[in-house]
Amino acid sequence: MLFLARMEVQFPAHLSAEEVTRLQGLEKEYSQGLQRDGRFAGIWRVVGEYANYSLFDVASNDELHEILSGFPMYPYMKIKVTPLAKHPNSIK
Amino acid sequence: MLFLARMEVQFPAHLSAEEVTRLQGLEKEYSQGLQRDGRFAGIWRVVGEYANYSLFDVASNDELHEILSGFPMYPYMKIKVTPLAKHPNSIK
Amino acid sequence: MLFLARMEVQFPAHLSAEEVTRLQGLEKEYSQGLQRDGRFAGIWRVVGEYANYSLFDVASNDELHEILSGFPMYPYMKIKVTPLAKHPNSIK
Amino acid sequence: MLFLARMEVQFPAHLSAEEVTRLQGLEKEYSQGLQRDGRFAGIWRVVGEYANYSLFDVASNDELHEILSGFPMYPYMKIKVTPLAKHPNSIK
Amino acid sequence: MLFLARMEVQFPAHLSAEEVTRLQGLEKEYSQGLQRDGRFAGIWRVVGEYANYSLFDVASNDELHEILSGFPMYPYMKIKVTPLAKHPNSIK
Amino acid sequence: MLFLARMEVQFPAHLSAEEVTRLQGLEKEYSQGLQRDGRFAGIWRVVGEYANYSLFDVASNDELHEILSGFPMYPYMKIKVTPLAKHPNSIK
Amino acid sequence: MLFLARMEVQFPAHLSAEEVTRLQGLEKEYSQGLQRDGRFAGIWRVVGEYANYSLFDVASNDELHEILSGFPMYPYMKIKVTPLAKHPNSIK
Amino acid sequence: MLFLARMEVQFPAHLSAEEVTRLQGLEKEYSQGLQRDGRFAGIWRVVGEYANYSLFDVASNDELHEILSGFPMYPYMKIKVTPLAKHPNSIK
Amino acid sequence: MLFLARMEVQFPAHLSAEEVTRLQGLEKEYSQGLQRDGRFAGIWRVVGEYANYSLFDVASNDELHEILSGFPMYPYMKIKVTPLAKHPNSIK
Amino acid sequence: MLFLARMEVQFPAHLSAEEVTRLQGLEKEYSQGLQRDGRFAGIWRVVGEYANYSLFDVASNDELHEILSGFPMYPYMKIKVTPLAKHPNSIK
Numbered sequence: 066m067l068f069l070a071r072m073e074v075q076f077p078a079h080l081s082a083e084e085v086t087r088l089q090g091l092e093k094e095y096s097q098g099l100q101r102d103g104r105f106a107g108i109w110r111v112v113g114e115y116a117n118y119s120l121f122d123v124a125s126n127d128e129l130h131e132i133l134s135g136f137p138m139y140p141y142m143k144i145k146v147t148p149l150a151k152h153p154n155s156i157k
Numbered sequence: 158m159l160f161l162a163r164m165e166v167q168f169p170a171h172l173s174a175e176e177v178t179r180l181q182g183l184e185k186e187y188s189q190g191l192q193r194d195g196r197f198a199g200i201w202r203v204v205g206e207y208a209n210y211s212l213f214d215v216a217s218n219d220e221l222h223e224i225l226s227g228f229p230m231y232p233y234m235k236i237k238v239t240p241l242a243k244h245p246n247s248i249k
Numbered sequence: 250m251l252f253l254a255r256m257e258v259q260f261p262a263h264l265s266a267e268e269v270t271r272l273q274g275l276e277k278e279y280s281q282g283l284q285r286d287g288r289f290a291g292i293w294r295v296v297g298e299y300a301n302y303s304l305f306d307v308a309s310n311d312e313l314h315e316i317l318s319g320f321p322m323y324p325y326m327k328i329k330v331t332p333l334a335k336h337p338n339s340i341k
Numbered sequence: 342m343l344f345l346a347r348m349e350v351q352f353p354a355h356l357s358a359e360e361v362t363r364l365q366g367l368e369k370e371y372s373q374g375l376q377r378d379g380r381f382a383g384i385w386r387v388v389g390e391y392a393n394y395s396l397f398d399v400a401s402n403d404e405l406h407e408i409l410s411g412f413p414m415y416p417y418m419k420i421k422v423t424p425l426a427k428h429p430n431s432i433k
Numbered sequence: 434m435l436f437l438a439r440m441e442v443q444f445p446a447h448l449s450a451e452e453v454t455r456l457q458g459l460e461k462e463y464s465q466g467l468q469r470d471g472r473f474a475g476i477w478r479v480v481g482e483y484a485n486y487s488l489f490d491v492a493s494n495d496e497l498h499e500i501l502s503g504f505p506m507y508p509y510m511k512i513k514v515t516p517l518a519k520h521p522n523s524i525k
Numbered sequence: 526m527l528f529l530a531r532m533e534v535q536f537p538a539h540l541s542a543e544e545v546t547r548l549q550g551l552e553k554e555y556s557q558g559l560q561r562d563g564r565f566a567g568i569w570r571v572v573g574e575y576a577n578y579s580l581f582d583v584a585s586n587d588e589l590h591e592i593l594s595g596f597p598m599y600p601y602m603k604i605k606v607t608p609l610a611k612h613p614n615s616i617k
Numbered sequence: 618m619l620f621l622a623r624m625e626v627q628f629p630a631h632l633s634a635e636e637v638t639r640l641q642g643l644e645k646e647y648s649q650g651l652q653r654d655g656r657f658a659g660i661w662r663v664v665g666e667y668a669n670y671s672l673f674d675v676a677s678n679d680e681l682h683e684i685l686s687g688f689p690m691y692p693y694m695k696i697k698v699t700p701l702a703k704h705p706n707s708i709k
Numbered sequence: 710m711l712f713l714a715r716m717e718v719q720f721p722a723h724l725s726a727e728e729v730t731r732l733q734g735l736e737k738e739y740s741q742g743l744q745r746d747g748r749f750a751g752i753w754r755v756v757g758e759y760a761n762y763s764l765f766d767v768a769s770n771d772e773l774h775e776i777l778s779g780f781p782m783y784p785y786m787k788i789k790v791t792p793l794a795k796h797p798n799s800i801k
Numbered sequence: 802m803l804f805l806a807r808m809e810v811q812f813p814a815h816l817s818a819e820e821v822t823r824l825q826g827l828e829k830e831y832s833q834g835l836q837r838d839g840r841f842a843g844i845w846r847v848v849g850e851y852a853n854y855s856l857f858d859v860a861s862n863d864e865l866h867e868i869l870s871g872f873p874m875y876p877y878m879k880i881k882v883t884p885l886a887k888h889p890n891s892i893k
Numbered sequence: 894m895l896f897l898a899r900m901e902v903q904f905p906a907h908l909s910a911e912e913v914t915r916l917q918g919l920e921k922e923y924s925q926g927l928q929r930d931g932r933f934a935g936i937w938r939v940v941g942e943y944a945n946y947s948l949f950d951v952a953s954n955d956e957l958h959e960i961l962s963g964f965p966m967y968p969y970m971k972i973k974v975t976p977l978a979k980h981p982n983s984i985k
Contacts, residue, residue, distance in 0.1 A: 066310050148330055148332050
């Protein structure tokens with residue numbers, strides 16, 4: 066079951082550069098783990114923004130919320146989720 | 158080069174049911190042709206709306222506009238395009 | 250799996266009063282069938298608007314889209330869907 | 342009498358993790374008390390957001406405001422309330 | 434129990450001037466009846482707009498929806514309702 | 526001459542609880558003085574928000590601005606003013 | 618007492634070119650009469666739009682609404698009014 | 710003096726295909742004349758939309774409005790104009 | 802050549818009352834100098850807001866930006882500029 | 894391949910005037926380098942705002958994101974990118 070998420074990162078001013086770097090490292094590890102197990106089907110950078118569109122393939126809303134709220138940078142993200150259904154014109 | 162498009166269909170009131178059916182048939186054919194040649198990388202229905210998110214893989218902005226404006230239902234669509242770049246955390 | 254939908258009805262000017270009445274009858278029948286089988290968990294009128302908030306309990310995004318697009322008045326509805334997860338403070 | 346509330350939490354940057362945890366504990370206690378006495382008819386997490394949709398069953402606007410402004414995290418919440426009426430298609 | 438409503442009138446193009454005049458007459462009668470029985474506590478024109486702010490004093494959300502949907506011009510109105518509570522600084 | 530104002534309070538994070546309490550006391554005194562002299566015709570809490578709708582009866586725009594900018598909490602308020610005229614259906 | 622109004626004209630599709638020309642003639646006459654008697658203190662075209670900003674100098678909200686609703690093209694206008702007060706830095 | 714304009718075309722449903730084609734022909738002629746005399750410094754299609762961004766180089770606001778309102782498709786355009794100034798980092 | 806500007810002041814929390822007073826003094830001096838030389842044709846307070854509408858009469862976009870960015874409180878202002886043209890109904 | 898970007902600068906309150914000046918120097922150098930190599934085809938100040946419209950001529954979305962995210966002031970910018978295609982009426 067697919068969901069599209071627009072995820073935008075907004076760090077508060079008081080975070081140090083070191084903390085940001087540390088969070089980005091944890092984020093990469095977490096993100097790539099999810100991609101490898103197949104539940105994180107794709108991630109693309111929005112050109113010119115500290116934001117991405119991400120495609121998730123999960124079994125339930127609860128699983129999706131668990132994944133999203135587990136992102137190390139979740140407290141600094143603004144996320145909007147769109148549930149997707151099969152399109153009648155899709156050949157997949 | 159990837160682009161995400163949100164495409165929303167708004168038929169005017171005067172279109173007959175037959176014309177709508179005819180357009181939907183042409184749309185399916187056009188859409189599936191593009192998917193088979195690889196430039197239309199994915200299409201998903203937005204749940205509850207006559208709208209979709211579509212992923213295009215093209216060589217230029219001009220090619221993308223040519224593809225989008227060629228959709229049989231293009232005159233009745235409201236489209237918003239977001240250019241995408243490779244995300245540093247993507248494993249693809 | 251729960252979803253909240255805000256559904257707003259906008260009839261085009263050319264629909265006759267008879268057609269509106271006929272659609273409302275079909276809508277009631279369809280709506281109550283879904284409520285009885287448990288997949289339509291609640292529906293409430295937004296005070297002062299031809300709109301409602303509805304709660305759906307379904308197994309997948311595809312099932313939800315099938316239900317929503319099956320409403321007799323679907324062509325005249327503007328729907329926004331919000332996926333819901335279990336809240337940690339809920340006692341249910 | 343039912344009201345739907347969308348409640349979004351926005352903690353200011355200066356709140357310590359301890360203070361947040363303490364507030365969340367008080368919030369849970371307050372929330373579950375209201376659920377048990379029947380005036381708080383349901384609460385669901387919005388997937389991907391620090392927000393919820395909540396359903397209240399109260400006797401008056403004043404009672405609802407008293408309940409909402411009594412939430413321990415009220416100073417950090419952005420709340421939008423929608424009054425609900427019985428829907429003619431509801432079987433409840 | 435008080436509610437503030439912003440009511441905006443939008444007549445479709447096909448309504449004749451006679452029909453508009455007839456509706457306005459019915460509207461005045463309906464509106465003044467409600468004002469006399471005390472449930473319609475005030476109505477003011479928004480300067481420069483075919484819109485008003487109205488104050489209703491009713492016993493429930495259902496009663497308010499019944500009143501609003503009973504306006505002869507209701508099908509041509511866009512209404513937004515705000516529930517009001519007693520303000521701690523009010524001397525009334 | 527009547528004006529409706531939506532007034533929303535947003536205290537900055539650095540204000541102490543004591544300063545907030547002090548401002549609220551001054552606010553109450555100022556507000557009730559205006560209500561007693563008849564220029565502040567009504568104030569209602571927006572349910573669930575630190576906001577109110579207020580009705581002012583003044584002789585000029587300048588007088589209204591003087592009143593509004595004199596509120597002790599004015600620097601922390603976001604105010605939107607709507608000029609009101611007599612409604613043809615009003616019985617007052 | 619000054620008010621700024623943004624006035625935007627939106628003719629419905631069914632108005633004939635002759636009717637539009639007739640309305641524009643009446644509008645000019647009405648507008649210039651108000652300018653000559655001093656209550657219409659200025660009117661400027663918004664570049665690129667069928668819209669204007671207008672400055673009115675009137676004695677009351679009721680007088681302003683009477684003026685605005687008297688414009689021959691009023692049924693086809695979308696108007697937003699902003700009440701203005703004397704600015705402390707103005708040398709007038 | 711440069712201005713950026715976002716111009717969006719919205720044909721009403723009743724325009725015939727022939728009338729649209731005729732207008733597009735006139736539009737091209739008018740547009741290219743302005744480009745050749747140097748006052749229309751550039752025009753680009755917004756990908757996926759019946760809209761463009763256009764750059765005008767004119768001597769005054771009045772001249773710009775005269776040019777914009779002279780477009781054959783002006784009655785069917787929604788235009789937003791942004792005045793531009795020299796940027797301190799520009800090497801032109 | 803006329804431009805309308807909506808100018809809104811938003812002081813950051815860390816500015817001292819003394820610094821605010823000093824800036825307001827400089828602002829008044831700068832503003833009144835421009836009004837006396839004729840390029841600042843009018844300034845009005847928006848009732849209830851720390852904002853104004855201002856009318857500028859300048860020879861070019863560059864001159865207007867130079868004037869606006871020279872305001873002592875410019876770093877704390879949010880400005881929106883609308884270019885104005887002569888209105889065909891204006892008698893000036 | 895052309896893209897239009899609206900770039901808005903928002904410095905956080907804690908940046909010192911020296912740091913701002915240093916960033917502006919680096920920005921100018923970076924910006925002019927890109928303009929000289931032809932990939933930065935134009936930059937214009939939005940009158941009255943700390944913002945610009947910029948035109949980029951690049952080979953891919955990835956190249957554009959690399960350029961934009963390389964701006965020294967990128968962490969303090971809000972950027973919106975619009976992909977542009979050749980317009981059929983353009984004479985270039």
